[in-house]
Amino acid sequence: MALGVASQQLDLLDPVSRFCGEALxxxxxxxxxxxxxxxxFPDGLFTDLFAAVGRRSVPPSVVATVMVLQRLEGLSDREAVDRFTFDARWRYAAGVGGWDGAGRVGFAHTVLVDMRxxxxxxxRPxxxxxxxxxxxxxxGSAAGQWLLTALTCAHSPARQHRELSTAVQNRRALRCETGRCTDSDLRQRGAAGRGGCSCGPWGAVGCS
Incomplete structure (x- = not known):
């Protein structure tokens, strides 16, 4: 896949760009x-990631902006792509403008997976x-300081570990609530000797 290059000039008559420029x-x-x-995020910053020839990628400058906003808002890949597709503010930030112009309408969530x-x-990962x-x-601006604080926190390995641990615990709790505990769940809850899960709608006793 070859490097895709974004348009360097946003249409000043584009209604989304004009509205966001005035309203934000x-x-x-x-x-x-x-x-x-x-x-x-000039596209040239990512030249080493792509081949010299081939099908053009989504411009990395667009993908990078989406990834930053995704990190700031704590969104999944699918949620981030939905925001880019339907939220005028995200499109303005990425420099693609509205839906009727030359800017990209959207892209698959797997583009974010591939870029990572x-x-x-x-x-330079x-x-x-x-x-x-x-x-x-x-x-030095308010937006810059907010971005600095948010990205520093989001980029913290400790925070990422806590978020992952919370997600795992939530999935385990959901399985128990629906009577679908795995052996791993039972071991984690100290219930390996009970011979099964008695939680959920089919049992009277919870796993926790």
Whole structure:
């Protein structure tokens, strides 16, 4: 897959771009990313991730902006792609404008999966967030400081571990509530000797 390149000129007559440009506060994170996006995430920053020839990718500058907003809002890949497709603020921040112009309407959530994998295999796997953090530190604006705080917290390995642990616990609780505990669930709850799960709608005693 070859490197896709975003348009360098956003249509000033595009209604979404015009509306967001007038309605969003200058301190908005969306306005910040729109203003600094081309300098933060030029497509050339990702040249090493793609082949010289082949089908063009979604412009990495667009994907990088979506990944930053995804991290800030704590969204899944599917949720982030939905926001980009339907939320005018996300489209404005990514520099693609509305749905009737030349900008990309949307893309599959697997594009985010693919980008993370390409970054993981590269020499600079954290380049998107390194660049965003550097810009936030240098900005000095309210949006920059908010971006700095949010990205620093979101990028913390300890926080990521806590979020993953919480997600695992929630899935285990859901299985128990529906009477579908696994052997692993029973061991985790110290119930390996009970011979089965008595929780959920088919039992009177809960696993917890």
């Amino acid at each position: 506060l200058a301190s908005s994170i969306f306005a910040f990313l729109r203003q600094h996006g081309e300098a933060l 994998e390409r970054l993981r295999r590269s020499d 954290d380049r998107i967030f390194e660049v965003a953090l550097d810009a936030a530190r240098a900005a």
